[in-house]
Amino acid sequence: MAEKRATxxxxxxxxVLVVAYAGILLIAPITAIVQQAFVDGIQPMLDSIxxxxxxxxxRLTAIIALATAAINTVMGxxxxxxxxxxxFPGRCFIDGLVxxxxxxxxxxxxxxxxxxxxxxGWFAGLSIAFTPRAMLLVTVFxxxxxxxxxxxxxxxxxxxxxxxxxxxxxxxRLLTFRRxxxxxxxxxxxxxxxxxxxxxxxxxxxxxxxxxxxxxYTENATIYIFRSIHDRNDTGAYSMxxxxxxxxxxxxxxxxxxxxxxxxxxx
Amino acid sequence: MQNAARLEQEAVNAPRPQLDLSGWGLRGxxxxxxxxxxxxxxxxxxxxxxxxxxxxxxxxxxxxxxxxALRVTLVTAAIxxxxxxxxxxxxxxxxxxxxxxxxxxxxxxxxxxxxxxxxVTGIMLVLLYGPQTALAGFLQxxxxxxxxYARPGIVLALLFICYPFVIRAVQPVLVQxxxxxxxxxxxxxxxGWYTFRxxxxxxxxxxxxxxxxxxxxxxxxxxxxxxxxxxNIPLxxxxxxxxxxxxxxxGNMPAASAVSxxxxxxxxxxxxxxxxxxxxxxxx
Amino acid sequence: MSIVLERVTKIYxxxxxxxxxxxxxxxxxxxxxxxxxxxxxxxxxxxxAGLAATDRGSIYLNERDVTHLPPQxxxxxxxxxxxxxxxxxxxxxxxxxxxxxxRMPRREKKQRVQELLELIELPEHGNxxxxxxxxxxxxxxxxxxxxxxxxxxxxxDEPFGALDVNIRTQLRRKLRQIQQQLGITAILVTHxxxxxxxxxxxxxxxxxxELLEVGTPxxxxxxxxxxxxxxxxxxxxxxxxxxNGRCVYVDHLQLPAPENTDHLSGHDVDLLIRPESVxxxxxxxxxxxxxxQGIVEQIEFAGTHERVTVRxxxxxxxxxxxxxxxxxxxxxxxxxxxxxxxxxxxLLPCRA
Numbered sequence: 001m002a003e004k005r006a007t008x009x010x011x012x013x014x015x016v017l018v019v020a021y022a023g024i025l026l027i028a029p030i031t032a033i034v035q036q037a038f039v040d041g042i043q044p045m046l047d048s049i050x051x052x053x054x055x056x057x058x059r060l061t062a063i064i065a066l067a068t069a070a071i072n073t074v075m076g077x078x079x080x081x082x083x084x085x086x087x088f089p090g091r092c093f094i095d096g097l098v099x100x101x102x103x104x105x106x107x108x109x110x111x112x113x114x115x116x117x118x119x120x121g122w123f124a125g126l127s128i129a130f131t132p133r134a135m136l137l138v139t140v141f142x143x144x145x146x147x148x149x150x151x152x153x154x155x156x157x158x159x160x161x162x163x164x165x166x167x168x169x170x171x172x173r174l175l176t177f178r179r180x181x182x183x184x185x186x187x188x189x190x191x192x193x194x195x196x197x198x199x200x201x202x203x204x205x206x207x208x209x210x211x212x213x214x215x216x217y218t219e220n221a222t223i224y225i226f227r228s229i230h231d232r233n234d235t236g237a238y239s240m241x242x243x244x245x246x247x248x249x250x251x252x253x254x255x256x257x258x259x260x261x262x263x264x265x266x267x
Numbered sequence: 268m269q270n271a272a273r274l275e276q277e278a279v280n281a282p283r284p285q286l287d288l289s290g291w292g293l294r295g296x297x298x299x300x301x302x303x304x305x306x307x308x309x310x311x312x313x314x315x316x317x318x319x320x321x322x323x324x325x326x327x328x329x330x331x332x333x334x335x336a337l338r339v340t341l342v343t344a345a346i347x348x349x350x351x352x353x354x355x356x357x358x359x360x361x362x363x364x365x366x367x368x369x370x371x372x373x374x375x376x377x378x379x380x381x382x383x384x385x386x387v388t389g390i391m392l393v394l395l396y397g398p399q400t401a402l403a404g405f406l407q408x409x410x411x412x413x414x415x416y417a418r419p420g421i422v423l424a425l426l427f428i429c430y431p432f433v434i435r436a437v438q439p440v441l442v443q444x445x446x447x448x449x450x451x452x453x454x455x456x457x458x459g460w461y462t463f464r465x466x467x468x469x470x471x472x473x474x475x476x477x478x479x480x481x482x483x484x485x486x487x488x489x490x491x492x493x494x495x496x497x498x499n500i501p502l503x504x505x506x507x508x509x510x511x512x513x514x515x516x517x518g519n520m521p522a523a524s525a526v527s528x529x530x531x532x533x534x535x536x537x538x539x540x541x542x543x544x545x546x547x548x549x550x551x
Numbered sequence: 552m553s554i555v556l557e558r559v560t561k562i563y564x565x566x567x568x569x570x571x572x573x574x575x576x577x578x579x580x581x582x583x584x585x586x587x588x589x590x591x592x593x594x595x596x597x598x599x600a601g602l603a604a605t606d607r608g609s610i611y612l613n614e615r616d617v618t619h620l621p622p623q624x625x626x627x628x629x630x631x632x633x634x635x636x637x638x639x640x641x642x643x644x645x646x647x648x649x650x651x652x653x654r655m656p657r658r659e660k661k662q663r664v665q666e667l668l669e670l671i672e673l674p675e676h677g678n679x680x681x682x683x684x685x686x687x688x689x690x691x692x693x694x695x696x697x698x699x700x701x702x703x704x705x706x707x708d709e710p711f712g713a714l715d716v717n718i719r720t721q722l723r724r725k726l727r728q729i730q731q732q733l734g735i736t737a738i739l740v741t742h743x744x745x746x747x748x749x750x751x752x753x754x755x756x757x758x759x760x761e762l763l764e765v766g767t768p769x770x771x772x773x774x775x776x777x778x779x780x781x782x783x784x785x786x787x788x789x790x791x792x793x794x795n796g797r798c799v800y801v802d803h804l805q806l807p808a809p810e811n812t813d814h815l816s817g818h819d820v821d822l823l824i825r826p827e828s829v830x831x832x833x834x835x836x837x838x839x840x841x842x843x844q845g846i847v848e849q850i851e852f853a854g855t856h857e858r859v860t861v862r863x864x865x866x867x868x869x870x871x872x873x874x875x876x877x878x879x880x881x882x883x884x885x886x887x888x889x890x891x892x893x894x895x896x897x898l899l900p901c902r903a
Contacts, residue, residue, distance in 0.1 A: 011365050014357060014365070015361055015367050018373075019369070022377075025423075025427055026380070026430065029392055029394070032394040033390065035394075075300055078293060078297050079297045082293060082294050086294050096542055097301050097305045097306055098301065098305070099542075102485060102538075103484035103535070104534065105511070107509075107511045108530065108531055109308065111511060111523055111524070114515060114520075115315050116311060144305070162637060164602050165631060165635045167602070168622045168623075168628065169628075169696070175652065179648070179651075183639040198381065198382040201384065202383065202385065202491075204384065204385065209512065209516075222384055226386065238390065241387045241391075248383055248387075252378065252379075
């Protein structure tokens with residue numbers, strides 16, 4: 001009996017500890033920013049994020065995020081499929097490469113773009129550095145692993161007999177992919193896509209270095225926030241930060257719900 | 268014969284080489300894509316960092332500002348990792364083991380740092396602990412602790428960003444842990460704490476380690492949040508990524524590249540170590 | 552639709568998983584490839600389907616060389632051990648898959664699917680998803696799916712391996728019935744000799760990638776050419792013997808030589824005696840072809856029979872299947888003194 005009582009108390013202490021930690025670490029900062037939104041009312045915020053430079057920054061962020069999502073979904077599925085289904089020399093090495101963007105500092109990523117495409121770069125002639133293309137490139141890089149890593153375990157768990165059955169029934173590779181593989185990996189693809197989008201929306205360091213942060217040309221939403229802080233335009237910085245945060249969280253939430261609905265439907 | 272059976276089984280399960288060209292085309296595309304997108308950048312970092320030879324590299328790395336930036340980065344990331352492993356494991360354990368009101372909300376919140384742009388994280392911390400806030404004044408007066416524009420701020424930002432790593436690594440292992448194992452321990456007379464130490468802990472240790480190390484590697488490169496909260500005072504709160512950023516902006520490529528080599532090198536060693544650990548565990 | 556394999560070989564790494572194997576399967580035949588796991592039987596089946604590449608040799612389906620055709624172009628139906636139904640499609644959609652590939656018109660397709668659902672006796676289960684079906688039902692759907700595009704050949708890879716014993720028996724009968732009804736040429740791979748006996752027109756015994764022996768179940772059981780076959784199919788007593796003149800000598804005993812064994816004359820041979828061909832009677836009785844007297848060492852209940860182990864005076868152990876009636880009538884018990892005779896036996900060249 002004494003034993004049980006002790007566990008009971010341990011449980012309570014542990015739960016309180018964990019909730020308090022999450023509260024201080026996660027919830028307090030979020031509350032702080034939400035509170036900030038209501039200090040001066042909504043109107044000044046709306047004004048600042050509908051200003052031309054803010055709109056331009058948002059537009060660039062949206063375009064790059066969508067393009068990144070498209071590229072990384074297609075290439076991510078391809079890479080995952082090749083890594084799971086084929087055996088070739090150096091596969092382990094290639095497999096290990098995929099995670100690298102997770103640990104490479106965004107600043108270094110941007111720096112690499114400058115070295116490759118900058119004014120004295122290896123491929124200076126391609127005029128990629130300090131353009132939106134450079135920002136797209138780095139954003140694709142930093143979010144490359146998401147779809148791959150979500151899809152790979154699902155593909156691996158999918159018995160190869162499923163594909164083989166389709167082949168023996170006369171289905172071409174493409175048809176097999178569309179009708180058999182894609183439906184199976186769809187939830188994983190969607191989840192990877194969400195993470196990609198969230199990451200792409202918030203990319204700052206790499207985009208700032210590679211794009212140069214030219215206002216109205218290579219300034220995305222995060223760079224806008226950074227510039228606003230420097231310019232002591234706190235309202236602009238905070239409103240854009242809130243907007244970005246809300247969009248990211250909303251994307252994550254909605255796709256999470258979609259994923260749940262889908263997995264429920266397939267059962 | 269058993270060997271032959273295994274061989275055939277492997278032959279059946281193994282990814283099968285295909286003869287047709289489309290297979291090679293897809294494979295080639297994927298491999299070339301990864302090599303260009305990922306291997307090339309790594310190559311660029313190391314080759315440009317060592318372009319001026321080892322002595323040139325050493326001169327740049329041993330500059331007091333560079334040394335300090337690397338030290339600040341490593342120390343804050345290490346402190347964060349220790350806290351993160353302990354609290355992350357605890358959180359995962361509580362989430363898997365107990366039922367309590369708000370549990371689902373907490374579980375959903377954990378992925379939040381993955382979604383929120385780190386620059387926004389930095390701003391949230393500024394709003395919470397900024398010089399003009401009541402909390403900052405309280406902490407300053409009572410405990411003489413400065414959070415913002417100081418190292419605690421860096422650690423706090425890193426903790427926020429790396430919050431999910433350990434939890435999401437440990438949680439599935441705990442869920443899969445056969446609940447009969449602890450039960451067997453109880454029937455053998457082991458107490459709760461003893462059972463955790465001898466049964467649960469060994470099972471989750473690899474996940475704790477790999478989650479912690481991946482968080483550490485991630486933290487080494489963090490820029491967006493830190494550039495906001497750290498104040499970037501050379502020799503005190505300037506981290507390596509911020510240092511690199513400054514050098515790139517100033518056009519001092521040799522200095523940027525030298526520190527990049529060290530930073531990326533450490534991150535690579537850590538991730539390769541984790542990878543190796545997981546592989547040897549799977550095969551061993 | 553015949554299947555002809557000419558000296559086919561499959562190599563994985565340095566291992567020859569299938570070795571120089573030739574085989575002809577007649578139209579409408581149900582051929583069973585019987586072998587232990589790792590014998591190469593599944594690989595051979597996958598080669599015929601085009602799921603594994605053939606490294607050497609040729610494969611002909613109905614006199615058409617398909618050796619280098621992809622599985623899509625071979626016109627084979629394949630049934631996998633683990634059903635491998637498409638999890639996100641219903642039973643009917645699974646069956647319709649191969650028809651979709653052929654772009655069969657909707658109405659015709661619907662009719663064909665219903666036909667097949669009825670063939671496998673699941674007419675009401677078309678809308679179920681695989682997860683809602685039992686293992687046996689899933690495997691029946693998998694069979695219907697393979698049959699739907701009217702393949703020329705049906706290939707089954709341990710199709711009953713994952714099922715319970717009684718469902719397995721039911722499904723075997725069902726499969727045999729459907730195969731005969733459609734007159735389709737079929738190859739079934741299994742390690743289960745009982746299954747092979749029940750289903751096969753002919754059995755091919757495969758071991759280490761080589762086809763040891765082909766024959767009807769009765770041929771292989773009663774007159775195997777290889778000791779491996781004799782041991783793999785059913786139980787066996789082995790005695791060392793010599794064949795001389797018209798007789799077979801086992802130690803000092805003498806048995807009449809079976810027919811068609813003159814080529815073994817003057818050689819050491821192995822004598823194969825199936826347990827059900829052994830006669831066990833109390834000592835003193837007359838038996839045909841006596842092997843000698845001995846003591847009953849062990850009696851095990853084996854359902855319709857008792858499995859009796861007798862230790863002969865010269866130390867040899869003989870296993871016999873004795874009917875329950877005889878056990879009681881002759882009061883055969885543990886430690887009884889008995890005399891052992893043989894009704895039937897078979898000679899093989901000496902293994903050594």
